[in-house]
Amino acid sequence: MFIQNQDLTPQLNPPQFGLLDCNNFYVSCERVFQPTLNKAPVIVLSNNDGCVVSRSNEAKRLDIKMGVPAFKLKALIQAQKIKVFSSNYALYNDMSQRVMGALAELAPNLEIYSIDEAFLDLTGFHPNDLSSFGENLVKTIQQWTGIPVSLGMGSTKTLAKVADHIAKKNKMGSGVFKINATNREHVLAQFKIEDVWGIGKNWATKLNQRGIVNAYELSQRTYPELQKQFNKTLASTALELQGIPIHKIETIKKLKKEIMVSRSFGRMLTDYDSLREAIATHTAQAIQRLRSQHAVAKTITIFLQTNRFQQPKQPYHYDTLIELPIPSQDTRDFLKAAEQGLKQLYKSKPLAYKKAGVILREISSKGKGQIDLFSTADPKAVAQIEVLDRINRTFGKGTCRFAVEGYTKAWLGQSRDRSRAYTTCWSELPIVQAK
DNA sequence: TCTGGGGTCCTAGGACCC
């Protein structure tokens, strides 16, 4: 085995990672504003009220699995009086910013990994101080934001993930667990392979067939062996379980390589005008995201999907790619391109569709890349778009939009049980009644 | 009736070139 530049001499400050994540995040957000939900089984559904995406511990105890379609739970929801919420991303995003903001004040180097998780660089802490620091962190975040969190610590990101998993399982504990040289082998031997970060269903099955059922057994395999049988990703995971850090903390936000916006419709759609509205709306949304990272894109892919669950299985995905003459961040360029793409697509496949979306690719920072001698972007147009972005930031998404985005929204999915935008909309603020 | 949305990385194999 050969690992590039691995420094095997003992270091003064061996790296130490933390993983902080919010418990049952979307459910916890709802509970902050409706404390009566606290002991009840609660679930939050995905867009279009499709699948379960967050469960309270009570709901987990009822054996409700992540990702099950809501319609399969109807009887159980009634029988067990389960509280159901449509997803409310305005609320969850805002609560996420509060958690991350609090965290940034308490822990210096952090990498926001997802809406409800962040990695921390805890290198340099004295081992004795680490646990009390962690316990204090967990307590403070909950006090400041109302969101319960847990923290795992270890000498690699993968070990911190394992530790966090254990911290969360231990309901009586402090919400903190640390893996160190003393307990590592024992902990990993108890840890199922399919729960390791980076190992999904498919690989878990293959590893089981090779007699690897827990994390310790995987950590004992060599890099070349695993690379040959699987790939570099899995081989790196084994090293990380041994305590050799492969993944670093990424404190600087990287430019996205693709930006996708897509939605399922409330019903099957056949008419071109509705599809056009949906595609225009998604395009405008995608370009706004593009602008928010000060980037330009050169291609847009339009896709339409029929019902992917119909039996027998048949093709359901159709797409087409349009390349712009020059990279742009102007919504109007992309609306034109998107409409052109949709027209082609719809003409060749006039079917009943369930979902539509757009993907931007070949993204680069604005001003970098090719020098554009023939740019048509005039300063006036740029200023107009900036005003539009500002209005939408201040008054809410979609306040100001292009006519092609439409107003009938016949294609919108349902969200029957959406809670209010407690924190992001003046008219929906929670009301405190004095007694 | 009914089944989410948004990402990344890796690899194999084909296209193409010399």
Next chain:
DNA sequence: TCTGGGGTCCTAGGACCC
């Protein structure tokens, strides 16, 4: 009997994550 060979780039698809 006998198809060239090697390098690079691109893409599709599969795997994973939350």
